Amino acid sequence: MTTVVSAAEEFVPPSAPDFWQPLVGDGAFAITRTMVVMVLVTIGLAVVMMAATRRLSVVPGRGQFRLEGVYGLVRNSIGRDIIGSAHFRPYLPLLFTLFTLILVNNLMGIIPPVQFPTMSRIGFPLALALGVYVVYLVAGVRRRGLGGFLKNLVPSGLPWWVVPVVFVLELVTFLITRPVTLTLRLFGNMFAGHILLLLFALGGEYFLLHGEGLLRVISLPAFFMFFLFTAFEILIAFLQAYVFILLASIYIAEVYADDH
Amino acid sequence: MEGNLAIIGYGLSAIGPGVGIGLIFAAYVSGVARQPETRNVLQTIAILGFVLCEQLAIFGIALAFVFS
Amino acid sequence: MGTIDTAAGVLAAESGEGGFWETAYPVIPHPGELIVGIISFAVLYFLYKRFVVPRLEAMLAERQQTIEGGIERAEAMQAEAKAALEQYRSQLAEARNEAAQIRDAARAEGQQIIEELRAQAQEESARIVARGEEQIAAARQQVVNELRGQIGALAVDLAGRVVGESLADDARRQGTVDRFLDQLDGMSAADGRGGVPVPEGNR
Numbered sequence: 375m376t377t378v379v380s381a382a383e384e385f386v387p388p389s390a391p392d393f394w395q396p397l398v399g400d401g402a403f404a405i406t407r408t409m410v411v412m413v414l415v416t417i418g419l420a421v422v423m424m425a426a427t428r429r430l431s432v433v434p435g436r437g438q439f440r441l442e443g444v445y446g447l448v449r450n451s452i453g454r455d456i457i458g459s460a461h462f463r464p465y466l467p468l469l470f471t472l473f474t475l476i477l478v479n480n481l482m483g484i485i486p487p488v489q490f491p492t493m494s495r496i497g498f499p500l501a502l503a504l505g506v507y508v509v510y511l512v513a514g515v516r517r518r519g520l521g522g523f524l525k526n527l528v529p530s531g532l533p534w535w536v537v538p539v540v541f542v543l544e545l546v547t548f549l550i551t552r553p554v555t556l557t558l559r560l561f562g563n564m565f566a567g568h569i570l571l572l573l574f575a576l577g578g579e580y581f582l583l584h585g586e587g588l589l590r591v592i593s594l595p596a597f598f599m600f601f602l603f604t605a606f607e608i609l610i611a612f613l614q615a616y617v618f619i620l621l622a623s624i625y626i627a628e629v630y631a632d633d634h
Numbered sequence: 635m636e637g638n639l640a641i642i643g644y645g646l647s648a649i650g651p652g653v654g655i656g657l658i659f660a661a662y663v664s665g666v667a668r669q670p671e672t673r674n675v676l677q678t679i680a681i682l683g684f685v686l687c688e689q690l691a692i693f694g695i696a697l698a699f700v701f702s
Numbered sequence: 703m704g705t706i707d708t709a710a711g712v713l714a715a716e717s718g719e720g721g722f723w724e725t726a727y728p729v730i731p732h733p734g735e736l737i738v739g740i741i742s743f744a745v746l747y748f749l750y751k752r753f754v755v756p757r758l759e760a761m762l763a764e765r766q767q768t769i770e771g772g773i774e775r776a777e778a779m780q781a782e783a784k785a786a787l788e789q790y791r792s793q794l795a796e797a798r799n800e801a802a803q804i805r806d807a808a809r810a811e812g813q814q815i816i817e818e819l820r821a822q823a824q825e826e827s828a829r830i831v832a833r834g835e836e837q838i839a840a841a842r843q844q845v846v847n848e849l850r851g852q853i854g855a856l857a858v859d860l861a862g863r864v865v866g867e868s869l870a871d872d873a874r875r876q877g878t879v880d881r882f883l884d885q886l887d888g889m890s891a892a893d894g895r896g897g898v899p900v901p902e903g904n905r
Contacts (some may be wrong), residue, residue, distance in 0.1 A: 390699055394724040401723070403734040416742040423754045430761040432768050445758055451674070451703070452887075467751035475746055497731040501739030505747070556731070562692035565728060615635050617685045620678070655810050 385580050388572035393494055393565070410497045411488055415478050423474070448619065456623040461630045468509055469619045472502060476560065476618055480611030483568055484604055491564040493614075499560040500553075506622040509555040516628040531590050556621060563614050567607050574600035640698040647694025654687040854879040 392434045396404040426441050434442055448470050453462040475492065483491030491497050527544040528537055578596030581589055662680035666673050723732060858875055 390728045391724045391729060394726075396723075404733070406724070406732065406735060409735055409738045410696070412738055414740050416746050420746060420749050424749065427754050427757040430757055432761065432765045442758075451678070464760075467747060467755045470755060471743065471747045471750045475743065494728075495732060495735050496729055497733070497735030498739040500731050501736055501743055502776065505743055555692075558696050559685065559689055561690050561729075562695050563688075566692075566695050613681070617681060620682065621685065624682070699728050 377492065385577070386583075388448055388569050388576060392572065393568075395490070406561045407490060408492045408496070408498065409491065411452050411482055411492050412479065412498060415475070415482060416506060419474055419478060444474070445470065452616075452619055452623050454619070457627045462623075465509070465623065468505070469623060472506070472622060473619050474613050476502065477611060477615040480564060480614060481608070483564060483571075483611065484607050491568050491611075493564040494568050496557065499557045502560070502618070503553045503556040506556060506625065510622075510625045510629060511548075513626060516631055552621075553624060554567065556618065560614055560618055563610055567603070567610055570603055571600060574603060638698075640701045643701070644691075644694045644698035647697075648691045651687045651689075651691040654690075655684055658683040673675060850883060853883070857882070 377491040395407040397410065398405040405588055426437060428439060449462075449466055453466055453469055456462075457465060479498070482488040483494070513528075517523075518526055524541075524545075527548065528541050532540060576598050578593040578600060580593075581596065582593040583590065658680055662676055665676050854876070857879060
């Protein structure tokens with residue numbers, strides 16, 4: 375690519391270091407851009423939610439109707455349908471927190487003043503996944519006791535020599551695979567999506583500024599793809615928030631499933 | 635032209651999930667076409683399958699960066 | 703690299719060039735970000751658990767109750783309407799019943815009146831018939847008595863003329879005549895109701 379463009383500078387594709395954006399300091403506890411976004415989103419969500427639920431009426435207004443739409447999605451189609459109508463109520467705050475926090479943070483990857491997805495730094499998805507991890511482990515141990523919880527990992531009716539293998543596999547699934555996949559999925563989607571957006575934006579800009587003659591025209595499809603993928607990112611933002619709480623509620627529902 | 639072998643690895647790891655996701659949504663579409671009233675149930679299941687499939691590609695991209 | 707960074711809108715402070723966190727694998731979590739994430743999540747979770755979700759749940763419960771209350775009210779109204787209809791129907795049936803009773807009574811009364819009238823008329827007619835028969839019987843008796851005397855005299859007269867001798871002994875003569883007439887009577891009775899009307903068989 376760089377050979378056909380006789381520009382002074384080479385095109386550098388976006389890569390992982392682009393996501394390291396410290397604002398203050400530089401180290402393990404530096405204040406980074408994503409931290410600020412996360413804190414602002416949290417404060418914004420808290421303020422909006424507290425204000426929106428201050429005066430709820432039985433007959434909803436327009437704002438309340440939207441809030442209820444989001445809450446109904448989390449409550450009915452995820453919480454009630456998957457965890458089951460008997461046990462879903464204690465988990466509603468968790469699911470609703472996760473959904474709103476992830477959704478707004480993901481949308482921050484597209485909204486102009488920020489345009490940097492918080493969840494593309496793995497620390498944040500890991501924090502959320504740890505929350506889910508703690509909740510479903512605690513719920514499982516609380517429901518069956520530690521022994522019952524461990525015993526319940528292995529489905530009954532297996533030949534005795536399979537039991538240890540299955541036990542180890544299930545334990546690894548429970549303790550390692552689930553939180554790791556939960557984290558990596560959210561992180562990977564936002565990270566890859568942002569890299570893709572960066573690639574189109576930077577490529578288009580490079581052709582426009584450093585290209586010669588007709589090569590400048592190539593920037594048009596690049597920018598078009600940028601818009602297209604920005605729209606696609608909205609879908610991804612919503613889907614990832616949905617999927618995160620879907621999986622969280624499936625893990626929680628397993629605690630209440632009577633047979634394995 | 636420079637490159638990284640890890641990215642080729644990611645490309646390979648994306649083939650399987652690509653096929654899998656295609657199969658999942660093909661089944662979802664035909665299922666909904668056959669019985670439109672089961673759409674809500676199928677939607678959840680399809681997204682779940684999509685996610686479990688996509689997981690592999692995400693592993694691929696994560697590991698690509700680990701070994702780059 | 704500098705232009706690319708600025709083009710990406712990077713606000714990075716270019717202090718530690720090539721620091722560990724810049725070149726670190728993106729899958730290694732940055733401790734500060736992890737802590738901030740956990741704290742933000744915990745704070746938001748606490749707020750939701752304490753305020754947002756209970757408020758929403760309370761509102762939903764209230765709505766549910768309102769809807770159920772509305773249904774209950776409608777049901778009560780329906781029951782009331784049903785009761786009214788039932789009452790109306792029973793009243794109607796009662797009235798109908800009463801009318802039928804009145805009609806039946808009237809019919810019975812009419813029947814009775816007719817019956818009475820008929821009985822009266824029958825009685826009347828029976829009386830008239832009886833009186834006629836009595837008269838007839840009396841007239842017959844009278845005729846029979848008259849005829850008995852005349853026939854006796856005529857027969858004796860005739861027999862005297864035929865035989866040519868007067869039958870002196872009145873008493874014996876009377877006995878002969880009576881015997882004859884009795885015989886005649888018996889003959890006519892055995893003969894079966896000849897020209898003379900018989901009083902018992904009145905109709």
